Every structure is written in structure tokens, then in C-alpha cells.
Amino acid sequence: MSSSIPHQRPDAPSFPCVDANESRAAKLATQANKLTFIKQNNQNQVKIEDVEGEGPEPVYATPTPATYQSFTSHYPLLLDYGGVLPNFDIAYETWGSLNQDKSNAILLHTGLSASSHAKSHPGNDTPGWWERFIGPGSDYAIDTEKFFVICTNVLGGCYGSTGPSSPHPEDSKPYGTRFPIITQFDMVRAQWRLIDSLGIHKLYASAGCSMGGMQSIAAAHLEPERVRSIISISGTARSGSTAVAMRFAQRSCLMSDPNWNRGFYYDGMPPHTGMKMARQIATITYRSGPEWEQRFSRKRRVTPLSDDEMATNVNNPGDAPKLCPDFLIETYLDHQGEQFCLKYDANSLIYVSKAMDLFDMTKPALMDIDQHRKRNENKVNKELLGSKTSHSMEPPSLDSVQVNNRKPYISTAPAVPYAQELTEGLTRLSKIPVLIIGVHSDILFPFDQQRELADSLRKGGDPERVKFFALDGPWGHDTFLIDTSNVGGAIRGFLI
Structure with missing residues (x-):
């Protein structure tokens, strides 16, 4: 007996964040010839x-x-x-x-x-x-x-x-x-x-x-x-244990991505999902709770009114909660991870962050x-x-x-x-x-x-x-x- 794929069910909720990740993976796969993360030049x-x-x-x-x-x-x-x-x-x-x-x-x-x-x-x-x-x-x-x-x-x-x-x-x-x-x-x-x-x-x-x-x-x-x-x-x-733990969590995200392939991914798909997750964790450590409370508080994203709703003056009561980025702080983290996941080499992140952990004077x-x-x-x-x-x-x-x-x-x-x-x-x-x-x-x-x-x-x-x-x-x-x-x-x- 075969089971249906969840996102094909008519009653299944939508997951735009998952869709975006799958879309990125598909794009990388089709652009593999351009996306050779490695380019060797005359130097x-x-x-x-x-x-x-x-x-x-x-x-x-x-x-x-x-x-x-x-x-x-x-x-x-x-x-x-x-x-x-x-x-x-x-x-x-x-x-x-x-x-x-x-x-x-x-x-x-x-x-x-x-x-x-x-x-x-x-x-x-x-x-x-x-x-x-x-x-x-x-x-x-x-x-x-x-x-x-x-x-x-x-x-x-x-x-x-x-x-x-x-x-x-x-x-x-x-x-x-x-x-x-x-x-x-x-x-x-x-x-x-x-x-x-x-x-x-x-x-x-x-x-x-x-x-x-x-x-x-x-x-x-x-x-x-x-x-x-x-x-x-x-x-x-002297790197403290909390910072070491946070960087370990980032490396774990990267190394758990199947595309990481024990560090040998340069002729294939980069570990973009793990990289995005790692950056989200890092972003949490880069800013502060007081700043985020001022900027985002508990505000959630609101879908703009449609033309019909605008024409009929229908009030927007606010979107129902979602499992994908919903709070503004979540959308911020999602954006930070999204824009970084193909900007930096995953192995460099692993090696350089480990060097930070090892620092002790x-x-x-x-x-x-x-x-x-x-x-x-x-x-x-x-x-x-x-x-x-x-x-x-x-x-x-x-x-x-x-x-x-x-x-x-x-x-x-x-x-x-x-x-x-x-x-x-x-x-x-x-x-x-x-x-x-x-x-x-x-x-x-x-x-x-x-x-x-x-x-x-x-x-x-x-x-x-x-x-x-x-x-x-x-x-x-x-x-x-x-x-x-x-x-x-x-x-x-x-x-x-």
C-alpha cells in the first residue's frame, strides 16, 4: 500500500520555507555547470x-x-x-x-x-x-x-x-x-x-x-x-565554553547536511541547507535580545490585502499562525541564512570556526x-x-x-x-x-x-x-x- 506524499494531499498545509529550500536545490542542480563553486584561474x-x-x-x-x-x-x-x-x-x-x-x-x-x-x-x-x-x-x-x-x-x-x-x-x-x-x-x-x-x-x-x-x-x-x-x-x-558550543552547533548543521559529503562537495551540490541553518544560529549570537525586542518584539508578518479586499474595505484580521517563518524575528533569521548560504565556503566555516574554539592564551x-x-x-x-x-x-x-x-x-x-x-x-x-x-x-x-x-x-x-x-x-x-x-x-x- 503506497502512501501519498504529504505536500500533494489536498488538505496538507503549505510550507513556503520548505518550498524555497527545494527550489534552491533544484536551481543549483540545473546550474551545476555554472555553479562549480570552484574556479581555477591563472593564479x-x-x-x-x-x-x-x-x-x-x-x-x-x-x-x-x-x-x-x-x-x-x-x-x-x-x-x-x-x-x-x-x-x-x-x-x-x-x-x-x-x-x-x-x-x-x-x-x-x-x-x-x-x-x-x-x-x-x-x-x-x-x-x-x-x-x-x-x-x-x-x-x-x-x-x-x-x-x-x-x-x-x-x-x-x-x-x-x-x-x-x-x-x-x-x-x-x-x-x-x-x-x-x-x-x-x-x-x-x-x-x-x-x-x-x-x-x-x-x-x-x-x-x-x-x-x-x-x-x-x-x-x-x-x-x-x-x-x-x-x-x-x-x-x-580565551574562547569560552558557550561560544565553543554555539560554533559546534553550527558545524554540526553543516556536517549533517548530506551534501557536505565529508567535505568533498566541490564537484556537486554544496551543503546549502546546513549552511543556512548554521548562519541562523550564528546570527542569534551576533545581535542582542534588547535590540530585537525594540526592532521586532512579538510582531508577526501580515499578508497585504488583495485588490478585492481593498476595494470592499475588508479589514485584515491578521494571518493565521504558520510553521514557517511567521514572527518578524523568524523572517529576519530566515533572510540572514538565505543570503549567506551560497556566499561562503562551508569547509572554510568549519576550519576557521574551529580555530576560534582552539584559541587560548x-x-x-x-x-x-x-x-x-x-x-x-x-x-x-x-x-x-x-x-x-x-x-x-x-x-x-x-x-x-x-x-x-x-x-x-x-x-x-x-x-x-x-x-x-x-x-x-x-x-x-x-x-x-x-x-x-x-x-x-x-x-x-x-x-x-x-x-x-x-x-x-x-x-x-x-x-x-x-x-x-x-x-x-x-x-x-x-x-x-x-x-x-x-x-x-x-x-x-x-x-x-
Whole structure:
């Protein structure tokens, strides 16, 4: 006895959200020849093709020097957990001019899914993800008449830098999940090679937001003598368990999508359903309840009156509840997931988010990574035989760093069991001026994490070198993208 398909039953309810997902899948299937998420060009790079139009981030389907610049390292890069990249590319863009002694460079680190396109420029007039914070003149947080700004797509990303969608050197097919596990330190090591290639010895500032706030610290930890100052906005020195759990849930959505195919989907259907679900979860963590209450409250979407209803002045009593997006907050999440699910590579999301989870600046965690690297050093040393230049970024051991004239600092924040370990892990930053910005409404990187970072830095060196700003805006984690007045003002004042 055969059963009828539910949506073919005359009494079955409609599910436009399910229909939309099925329609997207059908469209992808019929456009398979155009939708080859991978395109190999004359630079031997793999890119993500945008099939849905312009997105919030520029997509480099046909890269040219006018769109962004590309740095290629031909020396092997040893990764923290034993992997080796024989060579790699880093996509980057710049604004402003490097001064004669190359002392005015600011390295801007990005959030998880951002590209190098932080600001529009003649080669790409699309507004960047930090468009209103960078520009000529004192009205901007970072004045490009004074500073030379460099922003990269991170190692592991999919907007021009080497990542899981890039060709494996052995067979030219996408790495997929053959790509090695990476850390924030690995991403920063790749950036330091770019900085070396530009002839820059010391950064005026290592600055970043969200994940970039982690990297701003990591860059100074690896090369403390090469960073004049640090700006960490809505970042953390140690990924908390709640954030780890949220990112795990996102990866679970992706990896449960049959189209993910254990990471080897590049010649078929992308895991668009899992990607949409993952983005919906992420969006919940990016904003705040107070903002959503103000914007959406419990309002539900209302179907506009038909022409007949308008003509007869029939009042619309409101739509009956639906199982698809019904409340305005639901439609918002649905929209965010829909517009993102084909904009970013799923494997990049998996690898880069895992790197965020692994970030931990406490001394025991750093010592554990050091042990992993020491066990695998021979992998790179063999490949570097004959090379004139060593590209090792290994700093001195933690125990060898001494801080003179340390001033006492008493924290008023609640004590955490890892406080002393975090202070010890941040020792290499003890002489570097730091700006930390936290937001009370941030639920992804809670405000207490920025306060912990500030307190640990103050305990480990001169407390007055650490500037801490606490913001009360309702926009949650995304405040660093929105609040040009307070975030921008704090940065501008710090860089003077």
C-alpha cells in the first residue's frame, strides 16, 4: 500500500520555507555547470562563485590585481598541530600610503567570514565591511592620511587566501577536509610573512574585531618586538565554553547536511541547507535580545490585502499562525541564512570556526601548542634545506621574559580560576600599549571576557598602558560594525 506524499494531499498545509529550500536545490542542480563553486584561474587559486548576486562581502570569482593583491609564500609553513602547507596565498588590500621608514602600518584582522575588503577603493567600489571606520581625515577611526592599512583574508578562508577550497599541491583537486587543522597563530604567521614581504619591520598597530581581536593579540604574542600597539575589539584571550558550543552547533548543521559529503562537495551540490541553518544560529549570537525586542518584539508578518479586499474595505484580521517563518524575528533569521548560504565556503566555516574554539592564551595552553610544534619541527626543517632564509616565527619561551618595574594592580572583577594562568600567558605583551573595547550586550564574546583580558594585561605590566572601554549599545557583538561614534572614537583617540 503506497502512501501519498504529504505536500500533494489536498488538505496538507503549505510550507513556503520548505518550498524555497527545494527550489534552491533544484536551481543549483540545473546550474551545476555554472555553479562549480570552484574556479581555477591563472593564479592557480580556487574561488567561490556567487550565483545569487551581490552579498555583504565581495566575492572574488574572477580575481584581478585591481580587485585585491595576492602574496604567495613558497616556503613551507609548519602549523601548530603538525600540518604543513608547502606554499600558500594570502589575499590582501591596502589603503593609505606607507611612509618612508615604513613605521605607519596597521594590520587589520577580520572576523570569521569577512574578506580583505574592509573599505572601498578604486579597484573595488563595493562598500567594505568596515567602510565607515577607515578613510582620509580625522573623522574616521583610522585616518588613511596618517596610516597605511593592510587587511587580509585569513588563511583557511575562501576569498583569495589558501583554504579548503584551494587546490591540493599533489593533485590540484580541492583540499576539502584534507586541509590541515589551523589555529589563530597559524593565520597570523601567514600574515607576518606578508608583512615581511612588504619590508615592514614593526607595525604601528595590530588591530582586530571579533576573531580579529584574538589575532591582534596573537600577532603581538608571536612578535612582541614588532608590534607598537594592540587594538582588540569584542575579542577574547580565551574562547569560552558557550561560544565553543554555539560554533559546534553550527558545524554540526553543516556536517549533517548530506551534501557536505565529508567535505568533498566541490564537484556537486554544496551543503546549502546546513549552511543556512548554521548562519541562523550564528546570527542569534551576533545581535542582542534588547535590540530585537525594540526592532521586532512579538510582531508577526501580515499578508497585504488583495485588490478585492481593498476595494470592499475588508479589514485584515491578521494571518493565521504558520510553521514557517511567521514572527518578524523568524523572517529576519530566515533572510540572514538565505543570503549567506551560497556566499561562503562551508569547509572554510568549519576550519576557521574551529580555530576560534582552539584559541587560548593561558600559559598551559600555550605550552601545549609549543610541545606540538617541537614534535613536528623536523617536517619543515627538511623541506627548508638549502633555503637562505628561515621563516620561523618562534618567540622566546615564556619563562625567559622578564617584566621590570611592574606596578601592582588590584582587579575589582569577579575572580576566575584561570586568572593567573592567563596573566602568565600574556607576558610577552607586558610592554605594549593596548586598547580593549567590550560591549555589555555581547552574548558571543561576553563583556566579562574583555574585562578579564584587560585585568590580566594590567597585572602583567604597567596598568596604565591598558585602555579599556565598556560600551552600552544594544547591538550586541555586531557593535563593532555599527557604532562609529563610540568604537570609532575610542580607536581614534588611542592612535593619536
